[in-house]
Amino acid sequence: MGAAGASMEGIAGERGQLINVAYRLLGSLAESEDAVQEAYTRWYALPRSRREEIVSPGAWLTTVTGRICLDALGSARARRERYVGAWLPDPLPGPVGHGHGRGSDPADQMVLDESVTMAFLVVLETMTPAERVSFVLHDVFRYPFAEISGVLGRTPAACKQLAAAARRRVPAAPAPVSADARTDVVRRVKAAWENKDIAALVDLLDPAAVMTADGGGLAGAAPRPIEGGARIAPYMVAIADRAPGLELLERPVNGVPGLVARRGGAVVTVASFDVAEGRVARIWVVRNPEKLRPWTARRSADEDIHGGARPPTAFDH
Numbered sequence: 001m002g003a004a005g006a007s008m009e010g011i012a013g014e015r016g017q018l019i020n021v022a023y024r025l026l027g028s029l030a031e032s033e034d035a036v037q038e039a040y041t042r043w044y045a046l047p048r049s050r051r052e053e054i055v056s057p058g059a060w061l062t063t064v065t066g067r068i069c070l071d072a073l074g075s076a077r078a079r080r081e082r083y084v085g086a087w088l089p090d091p092l093p094g095p096v097g098h099g100h101g102r103g104s105d106p107a108d109q110m111v112l113d114e115s116v117t118m119a120f121l122v123v124l125e126t127m128t129p130a131e132r133v134s135f136v137l138h139d140v141f142r143y144p145f146a147e148i149s150g151v152l153g154r155t156p157a158a159c160k161q162l163a164a165a166a167r168r169r170v171p172a173a174p175a176p177v178s179a180d181a182r183t184d185v186v187r188r189v190k191a192a193w194e195n196k197d198i199a200a201l202v203d204l205l206d207p208a209a210v211m212t213a214d215g216g217g218l219a220g221a222a223p224r225p226i227e228g229g230a231r232i233a234p235y236m237v238a239i240a241d242r243a244p245g246l247e248l249l250e251r252p253v254n255g256v257p258g259l260v261a262r263r264g265g266a267v268v269t270v271a272s273f274d275v276a277e278g279r280v281a282r283i284w285v286v287r288n289p290e291k292l293r294p295w296t297a298r299r300s301a302d303e304d305i306h307g308g309a310r311p312p313t314a315f316d317h
Helices: 008-012 015-026 029-045 048-053 057-081 118-124 129-140 145-152 156-168 179-194 198-204 229-242 293-297 299-306
Strands: 205-214 246-253 256-263 266-276 279-286
Touching: 008 057, 015 029, 015 057, 015 129, 029 057, 057 129, 057 145, 118 129, 118 266, 118 279, 129 145, 129 156, 145 156, 179 198, 179 229, 179 246, 179 256, 179 266, 179 279, 198 205, 198 229, 205 229, 229 279, 246 266, 266 293
Parallel strands: 205 279
Antiparallel strands: 246 256, 256 266, 266 279
């Protein structure tokens, strides 16, 4: 059946899938939304006769979105070379209410799984644009290489080689950590941070832990990663000393337990954690306000669900 048999609702219904693909390719909610919007613009710009010839509008939209993301990844590399400090992917808030959201906000349409954790997205950043597109479309979304070749303009065999090269950049999966264990570690980090307990923080951090912060030149953040639990712990306490009066909340970040700091109702910091063997191995801190807008937009609904504001605490830089 061609596009003539596809309803307007059916075409619009592809949006959630396209946002999921684009975010994993770009790591940016705003850029993902722009890419998907551009794909729809190109679809509706086609002559009606051409649209009717397209057997699978969803596949066409995915191909076009993938090409737009490929171009965006190429230009993003140049932009990120000029970025102030470390660049991190946009942190994803959890869905408001039960289950996955289905609102108009791109974050509400995200399927939260292992492929959107901060740890995985940071690995994706080490890949070339073509590797990332081939790997994400094949290994995450199970698109065949014959379709991926249409995105990359390469043979299916070449796309398969790109995915294999990308796969080699992914570290071996660590021992699985249960959701309860992750929650417990993050909760204890929160308590130690609030109490400014350096010894407790050192005990919770892996000796080789690394903290990376993204302020984008718009908010204070360490310009380079801080390495070693013994260095990270006093730095965290120093941050707390300089910023009294904030709310520190436990919230899911990219589908796993994290911490969020708010001031005056606005989210100013989102911290994501990678937990291994009962300790924190990596901390990713996003403070760039442009990346935190979806979090502040969730404040009212979030408080309705969680029973109002929490007591103020210290968490900022």
